[in-house]
Amino acid sequence: MGGSSIDDDWEITTSNDSRTLVLLGKTGNGKSATGNSILKRQAFNSKKSLKGVTSKCELQSTVCQDGLILNVIDTPGLFGFSPGPKDTIEEISRCINFAKDGIHAILLVLSIDNRFSNEEEAAVRNLQLLFGQKVLDYMIVVFTHGDSFDGDGGDIKALIEFVDDGPEPLKEVTNLCKNRLVLFDNKTTDRVKRTKQVQRLISLVNLVVKENGGRPYTNEIFDEIKKANTKATETENKEAPSQSEKEYSGVLDRITEMVELKLNETVQRLEESLAKEKAARMKAEENARFEINELRKKLEKAEKEANDFKSNKCAIF
C-alpha cells in the first residue's frame, strides 16, 4: 500500500482483474446500501420501505485505483424460488446474464438487527438445490447494521461469538460458508471505517477466488449464455441493429427457459424426496404398529399363562 491516503487502501490486488459480486438477501436487509458502500457511491437506490425498493436486478461497476474492476449486482429479494412467479425466473435470468463471465462471490446479506428467518434458511437451501452445493464455496455472509453491534466489527472472533449465540440455522449457514463473515456499517461517515470494512470484504473475496482455483462460479446455464452472447455479438457486427436486438431478446428468452426448466426440475426433485420421506415414515409407522400388536399378543399370552398357572395351583391345593 502506498500509505499516502485512505483511498490507497484500494490497492488490495495488483492485477487488472475483475470481480463480480452478487448481493442476495431479504428485502430491507441492506443489500443496496452494502452495494453502495462497496462501490463508494450512491449507485443503488437504498431506503427504508415496507414493500421493497429494488424490483429489478441491477449491475453497477467501479474501477479501483489498482485497476481492479468491481462489478456489483443488486437483486430484489430473490427468495421465492418456486416455478410460479414469472418475474422471479426473469430476475434470475437477468442476474445470470449480467454475470455471464461467472460470479466471484455471492454475498448473503443479513441484518444483525433482524432474527435469521425461516425464509432466509429456506432460501439458502433452495440456492443449493438450484445451483448445486458448489455455490456455498462462493458464499460470504455480510452482516449489516454494524452500527448497532456491541463489539468491534473488525474482530472476527466477536462476530463468530455473536453468531454462536444465535439460532442453530444461522450457525449452520455460517459454518457452511466456513465462517467467511464480515460486518458492514453502511451509515458510518468515518472514511477509515468505511474503507476497512470494504477491504476486509475484498480480502475474503480474494480468498474465495484463491480457494476456487481462480475460477468464478458458473454452471451449464452460464456456458449457454456465453455461447448465445458470442453468437449475438457476431450477428451485431454483421447485421442491422434491429437484428441484434432480436438476438439479445432471444438470448434472454433462452436463459429464462433454462432457469424455468431448472426450477421445475428442482421442485420435482423436492416433491419426489418429500414423497419418499412420507412413504418411509408410513412404512416405519406400519412396522411400529405391527411390533406393538405382537407385543400386545405376547403380553396377553403371558397373562393367560399366569392365570392358568394360578388356577392350576388352586386346583392342586
Ligand SMILES: Nc1nc2c(ncn2[C@@H]2O[C@H](COP(=O)(O)OP(=O)(O)OP(=O)(O)O)[C@@H](O)[C@H]2O)c(=O)[nH]1
Ligand atoms: N443503521 C443502519 N441502517 C442501514 C444499514 N444498512 C442499510 N440500512 C438501512 O436499511 C434500509 C434498507 O436498506 P436497503 O439497502 O434499501 O435494503 P435492501 O436489502 O436493498 O432492500 P430492497 O432493495 O428493498 O430489497 C435503508 O433505510 C438503509 O439506510 C446499516 O448498516 N446501518
